[in-house]
Amino acid sequence: MSLRNAVMATLLDGEASGYDLAKAFDASVANFWTCTPQQLYRELDRMEADGLVEARTVKQSKRPNKRLFSLTRAGLEALAQFTGADHKPTAIRDELLVATMAADSHPDAVRASLRExxxxxxxxxxxxxxxxxxxxxxxxEEEFLESADRVGPYLTLLRGLSFERDNVRWCARCLTVLERRGARLDAPT
Incomplete structure (x- = not known):
C-alpha cells in the first residue's frame, strides 16, 4: 500500500488541509500507516500533479494562507481500483522480535525493550x-455501525486496538518467561 492510498481514503471525509490530514493521520490512520508531515506534504504535491487531488487556497488574515485538498474524479477512481485489488497479508518486520529471538544472550536488555x-x-x-x-x-457500537456515514475509520481503529492489545499480552508473556528463567538461572544450586 502506498501513502497516496491512505491519503485518498482519509480525504473521503471531505476537504482538508495538509495540517488537518497530518492530525487525522496522527489520530486514526497511525494505527495502520505512519508518515511524517514532510512525507505527507510531498505526497500531496505529487498527487496534485497526477490529478488525484485538487487544491484550493483559502486566504487567512492573521495566518498564512492554507491549501485545502479534495479528491478529484481520477482520485476516486484510483481509490476504487486500489480498494478492489487483491490485498495480501503483510509479514511482520519488527526489530524487537529479532532481539527477543536472541533473548537468551542478553535477557536484561530484551526485558527492558519489552517493558518499553x-x-x-x-x-x-x-x-x-x-x-x-x-x-x-x-x-x-452497534448503533454507530448502523447509523454512521462512514464506518471504515472505526473498523480500522478496532484493528489498531486489537493489535496493541495483543502487543501488551505478548510483551507480558515474554517478560514472565524471561523473569522466571532468570530467577531459575540465578538461583543457587
Whole structure:
C-alpha cells in the first residue's frame, strides 16, 4: 500500500488541509500507516500533479494562507481500483522480535525493550480508546455501525486496538518467561 492510498481514503471525509490530514493521520490512520508531515506534504504535491487531488487556497488574515485538498474524479477512481485489488497479508518486520529471538544472550536488555514496548502499546490503547469514545459519541457500537456515514475509520481503529492489545499480552508473556528463567538461572544450586 502506498501513502497516496491512505491519503485518498482519509480525504473521503471531505476537504482538508495538509495540517488537518497530518492530525487525522496522527489520530486514526497511525494505527495502520505512519508518515511524517514532510512525507505527507510531498505526497500531496505529487498527487496534485497526477490529478488525484485538487487544491484550493483559502486566504487567512492573521495566518498564512492554507491549501485545502479534495479528491478529484481520477482520485476516486484510483481509490476504487486500489480498494478492489487483491490485498495480501503483510509479514511482520519488527526489530524487537529479532532481539527477543536472541533473548537468551542478553535477557536484561530484551526485558527492558519489552517493558518499553508494553508501555508504548498501553499508551496507544488509551489514545485509541479516547478516539473510539469520540467516534461513538454516546452511541453503542452497534448503533454507530448502523447509523454512521462512514464506518471504515472505526473498523480500522478496532484493528489498531486489537493489535496493541495483543502487543501488551505478548510483551507480558515474554517478560514472565524471561523473569522466571532468570530467577531459575540465578538461583543457587
Amino acid at each position: 514496548r508494553k508501555q508504548w502499546s498501553e499508551a496507544k490503547i488509551a489514545r485509541y480508546e479516547r478516539l473510539r469514545a469520540r467516534l461513538l459519541d454516546g452511541l453503542t
